[in-house]
Amino acid sequence: MEFPSDRFRKNADASTGLVFIRVFNKWHTTIRNELRKIGLTHPQFVVMTVLNFLAQSEEFVSQASIAKMADMDVMSVSQILRGLEAHDFLARSTNPKDTRANAIRLLEKGREAIRLALPIVEKIDEDFFGVLLDDETVFRDFLHRLS
Numbered sequence: 001m002e003f004p005s006d007r008f009r010k011n012a013d014a015s016t017g018l019v020f021i022r023v024f025n026k027w028h029t030t031i032r033n034e035l036r037k038i039g040l041t042h043p044q045f046v047v048m049t050v051l052n053f054l055a056q057s058e059e060f061v062s063q064a065s066i067a068k069m070a071d072m073d074v075m076s077v078s079q080i081l082r083g084l085e086a087h088d089f090l091a092r093s094t095n096p097k098d099t100r101a102n103a104i105r106l107l108e109k110g111r112e113a114i115r116l117a118l119p120i121v122e123k124i125d126e127d128f129f130g131v132l133l134d135d136e137t138v139f140r141d142f143l144h145r146l147s
Helices: 015-034 042-054 063-070 074-088 108-130 135-146
Strands: 088-097 097-106
Touching: 015 042, 015 074, 015 108, 042 063, 042 074, 042 108, 063 074, 063 097, 074 088, 097 108, 108 135
Parallel strands: none
Antiparallel strands: 088 097
8 A cells, every 4th residue: 555645755754743753752652651750740840840930920910810921721721720620739719800700829848749749850952852962952942933
């Protein structure tokens, strides 16, 4: 049976999308496996880390601001927040500046999880992307351009 692509029929590795997903999957699998050891999923880590980052400059962090910075669907963020709240990583309360929204804050258990997880993820990133050497900045610039 013939592969129905004129561009990649003879060489699948010429597909930027295929190469990108392979690299992403390798990076993501490493992060997922390491975070699993400390009882977190990657989406939980992303949501709590974004919350922690935003809390430096925002008095009341909203679900919408977390979703925007993480570039995640608001409903997905809501589900993740619900699970993290049920396990005492964070708390939600009515936002005094906007009663239609929640103000979300990390609890001590969430801050401790970030203190444990962030160095792990940063080390994975350093090891994984470090092979690019001076090209890492160029690579990151290309990623920003694509996003």
